[in-house]
Amino acid sequence: MPIRTASARWSGNLTEGSGTIKTGKGGYEGNYSFKSRFEEGEGTNPEELIGAAHAGCFSMAFSKGLADAGFTPTSVETTAKVHLDKGDAGFGVTRIDLETVGDVPGIDEGTFQKIAEGAKENCPISRLLSPGAEITLSAKLA
Template sequence: MPIRTASARWQGNLTEGSGTIRTGKGGLEGNYSFKSRFEEGEGTNPEELIGAAHAGCFSMAFSKLLAEAGATPTSVETTAKVHLDKTDAGMTVTRIELDTVGQVPGIDEAEFRKLADAAKQNCPISRLLSPGAEITLDARLSS
């Protein structure tokens, strides 16, 4: 399997500085700052990138499980809300809320939810993050 890379460059001190984040092949690149991370400033932040990675990984894993169950999805759309909170240990990602909507012909709600939960438990990014953060899932079947 290939090894994936990403890079970041930061200039200046924590509150006044700024930086850029870039994926290895340049598919994603964004500016980040103290304000974009801890306030409501423009730019991205590491937590958004974790959320994007988690939503993407979950969507792919869920699509695979659906297809293996004989219900190939038309679409799976997932949002990840990453909570960064101050704890006794410092700033910590404490919770990630996955919210997914799938358009999947030929499946009932119970099977859809069962497979969504299996994808949440087993996608590589969930397995990476779940020891340290609570991961919740709201899965809805779209018509």
């Protein structure tokens, strides 16, 4: 399997500085700052990128689980809400809320929920993040 890379560059101090984040193959490049991370400033932040990775990974795992069970999804759309909270040890990602909507012809609600839960538990990004953050799931049929 290939090794995936990303990079970041930061200039200046924490509160007044700024930086850029980019993926190794040039698929994404964005600015980030203290304000985009801890306030409502323009740009991205590491937590949004974690959310994007988790939403993408879950959607692929869910699509595979559905197909393996004989249900080819028309679409799976997932949003990941990443909670960055301050605790005794400092800031940390404490919870990620996955919200997904699947357009899956012919599937019943119980099977849909079971496969969604399996994808939440087993996608590689969930397995990476779950020891340190609670992961919740809201799965709805379109």
